[in-house]
Amino acid sequence: MDARAKLERRLTDYVTSLRRYALVLTRDGDRAEDLVQETLTKAIAAADSWQPGSDLRVWLFRILHNTHVSERRRARVREDARLMLPEAVDETDPTKRIELQQVLDALEQLPEAQRQPIVLVALKEMSYAEAARALDVPLGTFYSRLGRGREALRKIVGGMKSTKLRLVV
Amino acid sequence: MTLTERTDINAYLDGELGPDEAAEIEAKLAEDEEARARLEAYARQKDQLGAALAGLGEGAPSTLKTARLQKRLAAALARRTAPRRVVFGGPWLRGGAQIAAACALVAFGWWGHASYAPTAPNVPEYVSEAFGAHTVFAEDVVRPAEFTGGAVDGAAEWFSSKIGVPVSAPDLASLDLQLVGARLLGTKEGPLAQFIYEDTDGGRYSLTLAKHPEDRPLAPLKVVDYPDRAVGYWSTPNIDFALIGKKDGQAIQTIATNLAERI
Incomplete structure (x- = not known):
């Protein structure tokens, strides 16, 4: 090639x-x-x-x-x-599909500054240093935004589960 | 749990820690149930997000316009790294351009991988491409050369017959540089010889030689600084040279000056 x-x-x-x-x-x-x-x-x-x-x-x-x-x-x-998981996603287990949509919904509730680091890392292609460069923020700022964002995400998803929130998927 | 500790868990999860730091986190995790639960939640959400994001991509097929823009970008970027004749700096650069072309052809070999040679502003493009050939071959300590040890002497003969002027690896022992190997680089403009040296700390240098075009004036020594490496290039009546090393410009200047005076 x-x-x-x-x-x-x-x-x-x-x-x-x-x-x-x-x-x-x-x-x-x-x-x-x-x-x-x-x-x-x-x-x-x-x-x-x-x-x-x-x-x-x-x-x-x-x-x-x-x-x-x-x-x-x-x-x-x-x-x-609302960011919807496309129908095309091949997920035979409906529980898993709900979970994926849940985490997308939770993500949407975060401030954008926290959402961006989480997404860049979840794309599994960038190191912290690269993602910080892409976002044009110092590494320390990136660290703390990612840390706060993931913790907030964990609490939101935890809250969704505890209140048995029904999700339309 | 403090913010710093939570950040450490993230760095651990994302593989950003060295073995010692990772071991430290593992020790903490072993005695902290809450931290373990947190790590597990972060890991699960990272996986789920990764899966969800991959799904988003599947649901959005590329449009024709995007595909067309993508092609145009590929063309624009290819021009940034493709071999090009040096158009500035006067005709004496031609020898250098030959080195450039050689390295550019070699460069195609690693096109597509992560390591492009950086281009410092206002340097002939060939310099950055020679730099690329250096990083691919000379700094590879496992398999840097096609000729090593005693075979280099025989290789020099072959190089000379190919290049058309006698070339050999200069003895740089007085500068504490040991010859470790050699390689012939084939180009459409002619073959070039690359000699690889090692200093006492294991640092690698490459010296690339090309036949100097007879109708061209001689080029004085120029040194260009790159992040982490430097390049010196000059010409003699028979041969054009490019010396590249993982040193600052001053160190390359010293070696190149010494070398240029002796040849």
Whole structure:
């Protein structure tokens, strides 16, 4: 496989991850796709500033993050939107499916600053240092946001279970 | 449990700790039931989120527009690393460009992996690509070279016949550098020789030699600093050189100056 083909394959993987992250940020499929396209457009324009020694994936996530932040200033994210687990997810055990949707719902209740570190780490592709770079925050800040976020998530999910909240899936 | 302790549990869960720190956390976990429950909850939620996020990706197929942008980005990024003739700096850079082309071809071998050679601002692109060849071969302590030990002498003969001018590995013992291997880099513009040296601390250097084009003036020594490494390049009437090492510019300058004076 030549260099270009390898690069394209890697980009396909990155774009898939970017789309997942964009879905969490926007909670809306169309908006998420717009955000990904905006990110790619900016990356094309800034390709000459990309340092070939640096991590392409972190660079792209950083562009997406900054684009999202500036768009939030212009238009509010649909706060009422709910991030739904797609029907296509092959989960035969309905209890598990409910649990997955539950954790997505719990995630939505967190402040965005806490949600982002949790999601970047859950995508299982970035180290703390890389994720902190993508979010443009110091490592210490990243640490504490992740710590607080995960603890809050644990309490929210715990609360959901204890109140036997019924979820429509 | 304090915030710091909770953070440590997170770092442990995400594999961010070294073995000693991890052992410390494990010792704490062994006697703290609440911490164990917390770790278990964090781990379960991380897995569930990972599964849910993977599901989100499946539910959103790529649109044509996204695919088109992705292709354009690939093209733009490929231009950043593809071999390119050096267009600035005057014709004397051509020898260097040859080294660049060699390294660029080699560079395709690791295109797609994580380690690109960084490009410092305002340096000919070939310098960063020579740098890449160095990091792939010279710093590989297990299998850095195709010729090692006594075979290097025989290799130099072969290199010379390929390159068209006599090349050999300079003796750098006076600088405490030991020759550890050699490799011929094939390029569309001609073959180049890479000699690999090791200092007393095990640090690796590579010296890349190319035939100097007869119609080109000589290039003075230039040293470029990279994060963590430096590159020195210059030319003689017969040969163009590039010296790369995991040192600062000053150290490379010292070796390159010494070498340039003796050759």
